[in-house]
Amino acid sequence: MEGLFGKLVSELRTLRKGRGLFVGQISDRVGPALREVCGVVEGDGPAEIRRKVAERLEGLASGLPEDLRVALMAAFGIDRDARLPxxxxxxxxxxxxxxxDDRTARRRIDEGIDRIAELAASSSGGTDSLVSEASVAGWHTDELKITLVLDQVVPEALEFRRVVAERDHVSELDLAMTLTASPEREQPTSIDELGVDVFYGGTLIKKTLESTDRFGLVLALPEELRRDDRHDFALRYRATNGAIQPxxxxxxxxxxxxxxLRIRFDLDRLPSHIWRLSEAFQRDVDDPTPTGETLWSNAAGEVYTTFRQLTPGRAYGIRWTTDTDDN
Structure with missing residues (x-):
């Protein structure tokens, strides 16, 4: 991690140690990045530093999901009931x-620190700031509709998306698709294992492997978007190796x-269990003990669900298992 975002994450992880905001030498614990985003200036005493940092962190956390907000307020000792030594x-x-459990609470704190560091960095006017990815991209998704078809020889996902420009001169969209490999697989994912076709709305000019299983895509638009313009496009993804994780x-x-999200299962291999995942952590998607709301497929083997106002960085979708998976 680089830039203001990385510095904030590092300093916040240091600040949470010991008594958190109520450590004796608070001026030594609050680093330059935190001072910048919290408005701490030379000459501020310990009480003023604590007040400014606490108010800033509480404000940043106010818009987070409740579990992250509660975890953060406890981690730094901002919540009066959590001011433990x-x-x-x-x-x-x-x-x-x-x-x-404690392990999950630690993960919520780490996730919360990342989120407020992103928010703080994006709102900073400093030239060293790492602004949020949405601000850099200059667009957001108004509607995303995906149909995953699993009753074909090659699994396919059809994506229909409407985006809204947040600034002028938006000419490209940076997209991503993860094709999770089986845990038993020894060979890394190949660039050819994900086929991508554009149905309408642009030209695919780049497809790369950003990690072991995440594909980065760049869609060039037919014409530049101006602020508040809307644009629709459609893509088809194909898992050419014929296998995807459940x-x-x-x-x-x-x-x-x-x-x-709509998924059409093979009627000859219907899942024994289907779960709806909402605001999940990416690492929870493969947890050996699935959790979430139970869903049921209809007579055509289809299941459908919707999500609104998604939190960036959290996972939303469907997980399933079959009888053979359970054995």
């Missing part, structure tokens, strides 16, 4: 409040207002 004690307090989720990088 040791970080582990505050983790345990947070775990009890969000009805999770889940399909959207993990938005940018603001996404509506996500509709």
């Amino acid at each position: 040791f970080y582990q004690d505050r983790v345990r307090w947070a775990a009890d409040r969000i009805h999770r 889940h399909f989720v959207c993990v938005p990088k940018h603001r996404t207002d509506l996500f509709e």
Whole structure:
């Protein structure tokens, strides 16, 4: 991690240690990045530093999901009831409040720190700031509708998306698709294992492997968008190796207002269990013990669900298992 975002994450992880905001030498614990985004200036005493940092962090966390907000307020000792002397004690307090175990509470704190660091960096006017990905992209998703078809020889996903420009001169859209490989697989994912076709709305000018299983895509638009312009496009994804893992989720990088997901299963291999995943962590998608709302397929083997106002970085979608998977 580089830039203001990385510095903020590092400093926030240091600040949460010990007594958090109520550590004795608070001026030594609050680094230059935090001072910048919290408005701490030379000459501020300990009480003023604590007040400015607490107010800024509380404001940044106010718009986060409740579990992240509660975990963060405990981690830094901002919540009066969580002003315990040791970080582990505050983790345990947070775990009890969000009805999770200590390990999950720690993950919520880490996730919350990343989110408020993104928000703080994006709102900073400094030239070193790492602005949010949505601001850099200059667009957000108004509607995303995906149909995953699993009763064909090659699994296919049809994507219909409407985006809205947040600034003038938007000429390209950066997209991504993850094709999760089986845990038993020894060979890395090949660039050829994901086929991408454009039905309308642009020209695919780039397809790369950004990680071991995530494909980065760039769609060039037919013409530049101006601020508030809307644009529709459609893509088809094909898992050319014929195999996908038993889940399909959207993990938005940018603001996404509506996500509709429909999956058509093979009637000869219907899932024994289907779960709806909402605001899940990416690492939870493959958790050996699935959780989430139970869904049922209809007589055609189809299941449908919708999500609104998605949180960037969280996973939304459907997970399933078959009888053979359970054995």
